Amino acid sequence: MDGAAPSEAGAPAAASTAIVFVKDHDSEGVIRQCLSDLAVVATEFKKGGILEAIADLATRPSPHLLIVDISGIDDPVGPIRELANVCDPTTGVVVIGQSNDIRLYRDLKAVGVVEYFFKPLVRALVMRSCNGILTGSTAQPSSRTGKLIFVVGARGGAGATTVAVACCWHLAEIKKRRVCLLDLDLQFGDAALQLNASPSHALIEALEHPDRVDDLFLDRATARIGERLGVLASLETLDQSFVPDEPAVLLVLEQLLKRSRYVFVDVPLISVPHLMQALHLPSTILLVSSGSLVSARDVGRLRKKLGANSAERIVIHVLNERGAAESLSEAEFARAAGTPPDIIIQYSRKIAVASRLGVQGLQDCPELQSALLPLYQQLSGEEDAPPRWRLRDLFR
Ligand SMILES: Nc1ncnc2c1ncn2[C@@H]1O[C@H](COP(=O)(O)OP(=O)(O)OP(=O)(O)O)[C@@H](O)[C@H]1O
Numbered sequence: 001m002d003g004a005a006p007s008e009a010g011a012p013a014a015a016s017t018a019i020v021f022v023k024d025h026d027s028e029g030v031i032r033q034c035l036s037d038l039a040v041v042a043t044e045f046k047k048g049g050i051l052e053a054i055a056d057l058a059t060r061p062s063p064h065l066l067i068v069d070i071s072g073i074d075d076p077v078g079p080i081r082e083l084a085n086v087c088d089p090t091t092g093v094v095v096i097g098q099s100n101d102i103r104l105y106r107d108l109k110a111v112g113v114v115e116y117f118f119k120p121l122v123r124a125l126v127m128r129s130c131n132g133i134l135t136g137s138t139a140q141p142s143s144r145t146g147k148l149i150f151v152v153g154a155r156g157g158a159g160a161t162t163v164a165v166a167c168c169w170h171l172a173e174i175k176k177r178r179v180c181l182l183d184l185d186l187q188f189g190d191a192a193l194q195l196n197a198s199p200s201h202a203l204i205e206a207l208e209h210p211d212r213v214d215d216l217f218l219d220r221a222t223a224r225i226g227e228r229l230g231v232l233a234s235l236e237t238l239d240q241s242f243v244p245d246e247p248a249v250l251l252v253l254e255q256l257l258k259r260s261r262y263v264f265v266d267v268p269l270i271s272v273p274h275l276m277q278a279l280h281l282p283s284t285i286l287l288v289s290s291g292s293l294v295s296a297r298d299v300g301r302l303r304k305k306l307g308a309n310s311a312e313r314i315v316i317h318v319l320n321e322r323g324a325a326e327s328l329s330e331a332e333f334a335r336a337a338g339t340p341p342d343i344i345i346q347y348s349r350k351i352a353v354a355s356r357l358g359v360q361g362l363q364d365c366p367e368l369q370s371a372l373l374p375l376y377q378q379l380s381g382e383e384d385a386p387p388r389w390r391l392r393d394l395f396r
């Protein structure tokens, strides 16, 4: 169906359907014609290329179709990766440029670009790609999936859920990314409560019948908080124990990662040994501990169990409630845990009081927000170096 307009049923939603960052008039003319032939109404044209796209999309919802110009950029693969950091995985990205280079084409495809066209643009080809993205008939490259973040509390009550919901809220509300929070504590989890959302039975159904999990199922099962944050949580009875089955968790994660830029998983400590395959997926693992000796010891044991950091998987230790009664000194804690923490949050009555208002209260709590800022920056891709190095520098 080369160049045919999308059918009514397949037509994309009106808001922010397509955004085009283009540098020259000729290409702009071709793209305008294509989108007009495809009857795409909500289109925005912007002057500029990939760098302008990164800056712009970091602050607002991602479109369904994004066309970016890489002309004049020496090594565009890095910036395209950066673009993936600020864009939803569901956005179909078409890149245009000047060079007719098969290596560049392969590199761009490998980082999740749907298609690359060099100038002068051929209308029928651009139109076919755009049509495929807008009607959903072109499958998104598998490399375009969300970031996975596990949050594990080293000891109950260490503040894991507080850290998880604060990060989710920041990325969704401030960074405007699409975020999903999955609470795997099916009986005692309070992630939904902290977000003022209602748990449902859909999550247990998903984990018991993962083959039934599709977009429609997830739409119904997810409690929405604002425009971009969703939470999947249950509050099952205490009649029997519900330990999530790992293959089911992996299948649900696969579906969620296709839909959201960030998928946070609140993992109860007791489930860690049952989810080792999941915990070895490319991801960030946030270990949240208190300052106590048992918590320090558990951080060391968890780090050992999780293994060394790699290019694809990094463990970040958040020491929470520093200075609370029975906390170790910094040196004692580092000795007991094996390494110093990456992020430190002080014990503060203000945090405890603010948390009674749920995550909205915590957003206005500078004690928590300033401590979590380096973590927010790292998760949103604004900070490349792991916080460990900066903190170590400070310790030196
Ligand atoms: N830095 C802090 N200062 C004071 N109170 C805090 C701090 N961090 C968290 N809290 C409080 O500690 C309590 C436990 O926090 P949270 O529920 O996040 O822990 P958790 O690790 O998820 O617990 P669980 O093991 O039950 O899942 C909450 O009431 C929260 O408000």
Ligand SMILES: [Mg+2]
Pocket (backbone or CB within 6 Å): 160, 161, 162, 189, 190, 266
């Ligand atoms: Mg919790």
